[in-house]
Amino acid sequence: MSAIPLVVIGGYLGAGKTTLLNHVLSHAGSRRITVLVNDFGSINIDASLIRQRTDDVINLENGCVCCSIGGRLVEALLAVSARPDAPDLLIIEASGVSDPVRIAQIGLLDRAFRLDGIVVLVDAERVESTLADPYVGDIARRQIEGASAIVLNKMDLFSEPSREALVARVEALARSRIIVQATHAAAPLDLIFDRHVMPARDTGALTPSVSHTPRELGSFSIATDARLSRKKLKEALQSVSAKLLRAKGFVRLESDGASHELHVVGNRVMISASSARSGAQSQIVFIGMFDRNDEAQARAALKAAEIST
Numbered sequence: 001m002s003a004i005p006l007v008v009i010g011g012y013l014g015a016g017k018t019t020l021l022n023h024v025l026s027h028a029g030s031r032r033i034t035v036l037v038n039d040f041g042s043i044n045i046d047a048s049l050i051r052q053r054t055d056d057v058i059n060l061e062n063g064c065v066c067c068s069i070g071g072r073l074v075e076a077l078l079a080v081s082a083r084p085d086a087p088d089l090l091i092i093e094a095s096g097v098s099d100p101v102r103i104a105q106i107g108l109l110d111r112a113f114r115l116d117g118i119v120v121l122v123d124a125e126r127v128e129s130t131l132a133d134p135y136v137g138d139i140a141r142r143q144i145e146g147a148s149a150i151v152l153n154k155m156d157l158f159s160e161p162s163r164e165a166l167v168a169r170v171e172a173l174a175r176s177r178i179i180v181q182a183t184h185a186a187a188p189l190d191l192i193f194d195r196h197v198m199p200a201r202d203t204g205a206l207t208p209s210v211s212h213t214p215r216e217l218g219s220f221s222i223a224t225d226a227r228l229s230r231k232k233l234k235e236a237l238q239s240v241s242a243k244l245l246r247a248k249g250f251v252r253l254e255s256d257g258a259s260h261e262l263h264v265v266g267n268r269v270m271i272s273a274s275s276a277r278s279g280a281q282s283q284i285v286f287i288g289m290f291d292r293n294d295e296a297q298a299r300a301a302l303k304a305a306e307i308s309t
């Protein structure tokens with residue numbers, strides 16, 4: 001039996017991992033791809049977004065698969081490798097705070113898999129502030145260091161001199177020499193479908209039981225049956241604590257109640273029509289370095305955005 005190729009897609013919160021994955025799945029041709037999606041939050045929004053493209057999705061939410069829920073990753077991998085009809089490729093979408101190298105190491109504990117690549121997305125707009133962050137800077141740096149290929153995403157936001165500076169910045173951190181620029185995570189497909197050589201890594205110790213995420217990092221989710229005012233929802237999200245790193249979800253807006261996808265990355269709030277989910281509820285997951293009162297404040301702010309019927 002030949003080994004099943006494994007590709008890990010990593011990158012910090014909001015860098016475009018799910019968008020890249022959907023891009024890959026829509027160009028997969030006849031390849032049979034199994035996707036394993038890890039979401040740090042308690043509701044797996046990314047898995048819902050991917051289900052539009054494939055049914056073969058395994059959800060691992062509510063923690064980080066390289067540490068706190070590593071055991072569930074091992075079980076899921078065993079289940080995939082035990083299938084009589086093994087996939088042509090397994091893609092693991094790492095959560096935004098996980099270490100993709102550790103995920104790859106866990107994957108390789110099962111001899112049924114061979115590692116073909118660790119593709120890491122970097123948000124060109126936010127990379128500098130993320131690296132400078134005292135809590136999560138190390139996580140983002142490790143992700144870049146460990147990549148076998150880097151996709152420098154959202155480059156449409158920059159003009160040429162800034163692009164060169166961004167590439168140089170990432171080059172200085174990365175061990176891989178494969179650094180491609182992309183817009184809307186539309187990276188060349190050979191990054192996923194062809195095998196790359198892994199860069200060497202100094203720290204080889206595999207300690208999946210030890211959490212590498214800062215103690216303060218947490219998530220909570222809010223669900224409501226009420227429809228929301230788009231304008232007030234935006235205001236509510238902008239008023240939520242500065243410690244918010246990422247929010248995402250599905251929301252029902254205004255009087256028609258149509259479903260929309262919601263993404264908050266840094267100060268950007270993006271709301272767009274979505275066919276990914278037909279549930280009646282609005283659900284939003286918040287990820288950040290929260291204090292005790294932040295969840296209550298977010299709940300109150302969202303409550304204020306509800307439209308009374």
Ligand SMILES: [Zn+2]
Pocket residue numbers: 064065066067068097098099211212213
């Ligand atoms: Zn982890």
